[in-house]
Amino acid sequence: xxxxxxxxxxxxxxxxxxxxxxxxxxxxxxxxxxxxxxxxxxxxxxxxxxxxxxxxxxxxxxxxxxxxxxxxxxxxxxxxxxxxxxxxxxxxxxxxxxxxxxxxxxxxxxxxxxxxxxxxxxxxxxxxxxxxxxxxxxxxxxxxxxxxxxxxxxxxxxxxxxxxxxxxxxxxxxxxxxxxxxxxxxxxxxxxxxxxxxxxxxxxxxxxxxxxxxxxxxxxxxxxx
Amino acid sequence: xxxxxxxxxxxxxxxxxxxxxxxxxxxxxxxxxxxxxxxxxxxxxxxxxxxxxxxxxxxxxxxxxxxxxxxxxxxxxxxxxxxxxxxxxxxxxxxxxxxxxxxxxxxxxxxxxxxxxxxxxxxxxxxxxxxxxxxxxxxxxxxxxxxxxxxxxxxxxxxxxxxxxxxxxxxxxxxxxxxxxxxxxxxxxxxxxxxxxxxxxxxxxxxxxxxxxxxxxxxxxxxxxxxxxxxxxxxxxxxxxxxxxxxxxxxxxxxxxxxxxxxxxxxxxxxxxxxxxxxxxxxxxxxxxxxxxxxxxxxxxxxxxxxxxxxxxxxxxxxxxxxxxxxxxxxxx
Numbered sequence: 090x091x092x093x094x095x096x097x098x099x100x101x102x103x104x105x106x107x108x109x110x111x112x113x114x115x116x117x118x119x120x121x122x123x124x125x126x127x128x129x130x131x132x133x134x135x136x137x138x139x140x141x142x143x144x145x146x147x148x149x150x151x152x153x154x155x156x157x158x159x160x161x162x163x164x165x166x167x168x169x170x171x172x173x174x175x176x177x178x179x180x181x182x183x184x185x186x187x188x189x190x191x192x193x194x195x196x197x198x199x200x201x202x203x204x205x206x207x208x209x210x211x212x213x214x215x216x217x218x219x220x221x222x223x224x225x226x227x228x229x230x231x232x233x234x235x236x237x238x239x240x241x242x243x244x245x246x247x248x249x250x251x252x253x254x255x256x257x258x259x260x261x262x263x264x265x266x267x268x269x270x271x272x273x274x275x276x277x278x279x280x281x282x283x284x285x286x287x288x289x290x291x292x293x294x295x296x297x298x299x300x301x302x303x304x305x306x307x308x309x310x311x312x313x314x
Numbered sequence: 315x316x317x318x319x320x321x322x323x324x325x326x327x328x329x330x331x332x333x334x335x336x337x338x339x340x341x342x343x344x345x346x347x348x349x350x351x352x353x354x355x356x357x358x359x360x361x362x363x364x365x366x367x368x369x370x371x372x373x374x375x376x377x378x379x380x381x382x383x384x385x386x387x388x389x390x391x392x393x394x395x396x397x398x399x400x401x402x403x404x405x406x407x408x409x410x411x412x413x414x415x416x417x418x419x420x421x422x423x424x425x426x427x428x429x430x431x432x433x434x435x436x437x438x439x440x441x442x443x444x445x446x447x448x449x450x451x452x453x454x455x456x457x458x459x460x461x462x463x464x465x466x467x468x469x470x471x472x473x474x475x476x477x478x479x480x481x482x483x484x485x486x487x488x489x490x491x492x493x494x495x496x497x498x499x500x501x502x503x504x505x506x507x508x509x510x511x512x513x514x515x516x517x518x519x520x521x522x523x524x525x526x527x528x529x530x531x532x533x534x535x536x537x538x539x540x541x542x543x544x545x546x547x548x549x550x551x552x553x554x555x556x557x558x559x560x561x562x563x564x565x566x567x568x569x570x571x572x573x574x575x576x577x578x579x580x581x582x583x584x585x586x587x588x589x590x591x592x593x594x595x596x597x598x599x600x601x602x603x604x605x606x607x608x609x610x611x612x613x614x615x616x617x618x619x620x621x622x623x624x625x626x627x628x629x630x631x632x633x634x635x636x637x638x639x640x641x642x643x644x645x646x647x
Binding site: 139143144147148150151152153154155156157158159160161162163164165166167168169170171172173174175177185187192193194196197198200202205208216244251255270271272273276277278279281290292302303304305306307308309310311312313314 | 338339340341342343344345346347348349350351352353354357359361364366368369381389390391392433445447449450452453457458459460461462463464465466467468469470471480554555556557558565566567568569570571572573576
C-alpha cells in the first residue's frame with residue numbers, strides 16, 4: 090500500500106519537474122509583479138525585470154553588471170585641437186574650423202557637450218562673447234542668431250553638419266559658448282556609425298583692442314546616449 | 315667633455331621643442347560605452363575598461379562626473395562628483411593611473427584597467443548616474459597666437475540602481491506620438507493630420523520615464539493604409555533600436571537612418587489614403603509593452619493647389635475674354 094502511495098506521489102511531481110526545466114531557459118524572463126505577503130495583500134509597483142541568470146547572480150553576489158555591447162568601442166575624434174587665429178586683424182573677422190567625428194559602432198546614439206573658459210590674456214584682458222546682430226538677432230548660449238554685422242565685436246561658434254542642432258540654420262548663425270555649464274552642441278539619438286560635424290569659431294575684434302595673446306580652453310566631451 | 319656638451323645640447327633642444335609633444339589631433343576610443351549595474355548596499359564593484367589612443371601623443375586624465383538627465387532640453391548635464399562619506403566612491407585599480415591625475419599616452423597605446431566602485435552601507439535605494447571620462451589636458455603653452463584650445467574627451471556612462479532585493483520601479487508612457495502638420499482636424503476624439511502626398515511624412519514618438527529607475531526602450535512604428543491591398547507583412551515598418559531613458563526624463567525615440575534631429579522617423583511618400591501609424595514600444599526588453607496610434611490623411615494637395623490655380627487662370631481668362639467680346643457684340647447690334 091505504501092509503495093502505491095509513494096508511486097502516485099512521485100508521478101504527481103513529474104510534470105512540475107518538467108516545468109522547472111523550462112524556467113531555466115536563458116530566454117525566459119520573470120515578468121510578475123512582486124507580491125508583499127501581509128494581512129492585506131497588495132501589489133507593489135516594483136518589479137524584478139532581471140533575466141533569470143542575472144537574478145541568480147544577484148542573489149549570490151549582491152550585484153549584477155551588464156556591459157552594453159562590450160565589443161563595440163565608442164570613438165571620438167577632433168581633427169585639430171588647436172584653433173589658432175594667426176594674423177588676427179582689428180576690425181576684421183576671422184573664422185577657423187575643426188571636425189568633430191563620433192563613431193558609436195552602430196550601438197547607441199551620442200551627444201557632444203562643450204564648456205569654455207573666457208577668451209582672455211594672461212593679464213586678464215578679455216574678448217567679449219558675441220551677442221550676434223544684437224537688437225532683434227541677439228544670441229545667447231542656448232539660442233543661435235545671425236551674426237553678419239561687422240560692427241559687433243566678440244567671439245562665438247557654430248556647428249554645422251548632419252547632426253547639428255536646428256538652431257544653427259545656416260552659416261550666418263552663431264552663439265557664444267557657455268562658461269559655467271556643459272551645453273549640447275551636437276547629438277544623434279539613434280545608433281549610427283561615423284558622424285562628422287563641422288565646429289567653426291568666429292572672432293571679430295575692435296580697433297582699440299590691446300595687442301596680446303588671448304586664449305580660451307574649451308572642454309568638448311562626447312558621451313554615449 | 316664633448317660628450318657632456320652633446321647631452322646638454324640634446325636636453326636644450328628637447329626643452330625648446332617640448333611643447334610639440336602635445337598633439338593636435340585627438341582620437342580616443344573607450345570600451346564599453348555603457349555599464350548597467352543593479353546592486354545592494356555595501357558592495358565593491360569592478361568595471362573593466364579598455365581605452366585606445368588613436369590620435370597624437372598627449373597628456374590625459376580620468377574623471378568621473380555626475381550625470382543628470384535634463385527634462386527641458388533633452389540633453390545630459392554633467393556636474394562635479396561629491397566626495398562625502400555617504401557618496402558612491404570611484405578609484406582606478408592601478409599603480410600607474412588614478413582619477414584626476416595627469417598621465418602621458420602615446421599614439422596607438424592601449425590601456426586596460428579596472429574602475430572600482432564602492433557602494434556605501436547607508437546609501438539610499440535609488441538610481442545614480444555617472445559618466446567616466448578620459449580627457450586631454452590643457453594646451454595653454456602650445457601657441458603664441460590668440461587661440462581656442464580644445465580639451466577633448468570621451469565618456470562611458472554608468473547607470474547604477476541601488477536595490478536590496480533587486481527590484482526596480484518601471485513606469486513609463488508614450489507622452490507624444492503624432493504626425494506634425496499645420497493642417498489637422500479632430501474626429502471622434504482622435505487627431506487626423508493632413509499631409510501632402512508628394513512629401514515624406516515625419517513622425518514624433520516621445521517616451522517619458524515616470525518611474526524611479528532608468529529603463530531601456532526599443533520598438534517599431536508600422537503604417538497601415540485603410541484602403542491598401544497589401545498584406546500585414548508588406549506594410550512599411552520603422553525599427554527603433556534600444557536606447558536608455560533615465561528616471562524622471564523623457565526622450566525622443568528615433569529609428570535608424572533618421573537624419574532630422576526633431577523626428578523619430580520619416581516615412582517616404584506612400585500615395586493617397588487614410589493611414590494609421592502604430593507605435594509599439596518594448597520597455598526593459600518586453601517587461602512592459604506600450605502602444606499608441608496616430609492618424610493621418612495623405613492628399614494630393616500640391617496637385618489640388620496646382621489644378622485650382624490652373625482652373626482660376628482659365629476662369630479669369632474666360633471672364634476677361636467674355637467681357638472683351640460683350641462691347642463688340644453690342645456695337646454690332
